[in-house]
Amino acid sequence: MEIWDVIWKSIVLGTVQGLTEFLPVSSSGHLVFLQKVLRYDIGGGGMTFVNVMLHFGTLVAVCAVFFKDILALFKKPFKPLLMLIVATIPAGLVGVLLNDRIDALFEGPNAMLLLAVCFSVTALLLLLCELAAHSERRRERELGWANAIPMGLMQAVALFPGISRSGSTIVAGTVSGARTQDVAKFSFLMSIPVILGSVLVELIGFIKAPEFAAGANGGLYTAVGVVIGVLFSAVFGFLAIKLMMKVISKANYKWFALYLILLSATCIWLDVLGLVA
Numbered sequence: 706m707e708i709w710d711v712i713w714k715s716i717v718l719g720t721v722q723g724l725t726e727f728l729p730v731s732s733s734g735h736l737v738f739l740q741k742v743l744r745y746d747i748g749g750g751g752m753t754f755v756n757v758m759l760h761f762g763t764l765v766a767v768c769a770v771f772f773k774d775i776l777a778l779f780k781k782p783f784k785p786l787l788m789l790i791v792a793t794i795p796a797g798l799v800g801v802l803l804n805d806r807i808d809a810l811f812e813g814p815n816a817m818l819l820l821a822v823c824f825s826v827t828a829l830l831l832l833l834c835e836l837a838a839h840s841e842r843r844r845e846r847e848l849g850w851a852n853a854i855p856m857g858l859m860q861a862v863a864l865f866p867g868i869s870r871s872g873s874t875i876v877a878g879t880v881s882g883a884r885t886q887d888v889a890k891f892s893f894l895m896s897i898p899v900i901l902g903s904v905l906v907e908l909i910g911f912i913k914a915p916e917f918a919a920g921a922n923g924g925l926y927t928a929v930g931v932v933i934g935v936l937f938s939a940v941f942g943f944l945a946i947k948l949m950m951k952v953i954s955k956a957n958y959k960w961f962a963l964y965l966i967l968l969s970a971t972c973i974w975l976d977v978l979g980l981v982a
Contacts, residue, residue: 708925708929712930712933714743714930715930715934715937716933718755718934719759719762719936719937719941720941721735721736722735722736722760722938722942723763723940726763726871726896726938726945727871727893727946727949728871728952728961729869730824730961731866731867731869731870731965732763732870733756733866734823734866734868736756737866737867738820738968742975742981753808754910755927755931757907758904758907758931758934759934759935759938760903761904761938762934762937763942764896764904765935765942766940766943766945767894767896767942770946771894775897778894788848789853789891789894792854792860792891793899795857796860796861796863796864797898797899798861799861800899817972818972818976820866820867821973821976823866825966827872827962827965828963828965831958831959831961832958834872834875834876834879834958835959835962837876838879844882845882845884845885847884851882852878852881852887855877855878856888857895859877860873860874860899871893871896874888875889889953
């Protein structure tokens with residue numbers, strides 16, 4: 706792969722990662738989909754490193770938007786911080802125990818079909834969320850343990866590409882009765898420890914075996930892809946958060962659901978025709 710291929714494909718992936726991390730459509734699912742369609746693979750395991758670093762760009766974005774809220778977590782009372790820690794545990798456990806197996810599944814020959822299923826599941830969850838949010842019986846309350854724990858469990862499920870992390874956690878918080886704005890903020894804050902943990906694991910792996918993360922084309926290609934991808938991911942992640950806060954206030958998710966259903970059908974179509982590797 707030529708260096709110019711790495712540059713333009715990194716721009717595409719960084720932009721898509723930034724937009725889809727916080728919109729309820731699954732950033733990891735879109736990265737897998739685009740890497741298959743664009744045939745973007747620097748080889749030698751380097752793509753896993755690039756993908757995690759793209760998520761680092763969105764980590765920068767969420768820290769910039771919610772800087773004051775992050776600082777407030779470390780002030781008394783510490784209940785919000787404790788809820789955040791507990792809500793992160795399920796995803797942490799699943800990531801440690803099953804992450805390699807999940808990656809292997811979505812790198813295999815049935816990846817597109819698995820993506821189709823997961824995109825469809827996210828679409829159904831979003832429709833359920835919209836119904837719950839507009840229910841006449843709904844009585845919103847302050848976000849508490851009864852909301853944080855289901856959101857944490859759904860974040861663990863969202864480690865499967867195609868299952869939206871933001872979408873599934875917002876669904877869990879909304880269905881369990883919390884205020885929509887509280888749910889949105891807590892969902893975005895929940896992304897911080899998960900992304901940070903993934904980045905640290907990949908960086909440790911890179912330090913121990915830099916040739917593995919560099920891939921078949923050498924460390925230069927990986928470095929270029931990471932720097933460009935992170936910049937675009939951070940900028941578009943910032944814009945996506947601002948947009949998503951407005952979407953959540955209106956609880957209008959049906960258009961995202963329709964998009965995911967169409968994307969699911971596209972995955973099946975590409976797989977049946979053998980247009981992706």
